[in-house]
Amino acid sequence: MILKLNPISRVQLDRFLKSVTLSEEQEKYIGGIREYADSVKKREHVVGLLLGGIVIGILKLDPEYSEDYPFAGEKELGLSGFLIDEKYQGEGYGTQCLVLLKGFVMKNFVEASAVCLTVNFRNKGAIKCYLKSGFSDTGEIFFGGNVGPQKVMRLSI
Numbered sequence: 010m011i012l013k014l015n016p017i018s019r020v021q022l023d024r025f026l027k028s029v030t031l032s033e034e035q036e037k038y039i040g041g042i043r044e045y046a047d048s049v050k051k052r053e054h055v056v057g058l059l060l061g062g063i064v065i066g067i068l069k070l071d072p073e074y075s076e077d078y079p080f081a082g083e084k085e086l087g088l089s090g091f092l093i094d095e096k097y098q099g100e101g102y103g104t105q106c107l108v109l110l111k112g113f114v115m116k117n118f119v120e121a122s123a124v125c126l127t128v129n130f131r132n133k134g135a136i137k138c139y140l141k142s143g144f145s146d147t148g149e150i151f152f153g154g155n156v157g158p159q160k161v162m163r164l165s166i
């Protein structure tokens with residue numbers, strides 16, 4: 010089945026958030042499913058990972074990430090709120106999503122020089138997924154997370 014990244018509407022987002030499940034531990038890493046829709050900033054773009062037309066995962070891209078995160082450069086996009094529905098985890102979709110992300114950013118954010126993110130040190134699954142898809146661990150530590158220190162990771166575009 011075809012896997013692709015597409016911007017999604019508020020209606021599609023709400024529908025996805027109603028049906029998605031994550032473990033309690035995993036929910037903490039994205040700040041909660043119920044809180045997700047309200048946490049989307051006006052300037053952020055919500056992107057869906059579609060498997061044969063069905064949204065199985067989402068992420069947010071912030072073109073003005075450097076306004077809130079001093080480690081990011083002005084031309085660096087911020088990635089956050091990345092999740093794959095529990096029902097589809099462990100099948101490589103998370104990694105494939107991030108591999109597709111590079112092309113998506115090149116096409117839709119032509120000025121972007123990199124994608125930056127923070128990830129909790131304890132979130133081994135996500136860290137592995139980022140490393141497998143080309144992100145590098147910058148060695149910087151961000152202390153602003155809700156559930157402990159975070160690694161700063163970056164993907165050059």
Ligand SMILES: CC(C)(COP(=O)(O)OP(=O)(O)OC[C@H]1O[C@@H](n2cnc3c(N)ncnc32)[C@H](O)[C@@H]1OP(=O)(O)O)[C@@H](O)C(=O)NCCC(=O)NCCS
Nearest residue numbers: 035038091092093098099100101102103104133134135137
């Ligand atoms: C992180 C996440 C998106 C990965 O999605 P996924 O579709 O399961 O990812 P993949 O199937 O591509 O797996 C990536 C790798 O991580 C490994 N992995 C998954 N969970 C793991 C865990 N808890 N501990 C160690 N490795 C783990 C997988 O085995 C795989 O490695 P492999 O290919 O060598 O076997 C998903 O777990 C998720 O939605 N987590 C909750 C939200 C979250 O933490 N988001 C990131 C916030 S920064």
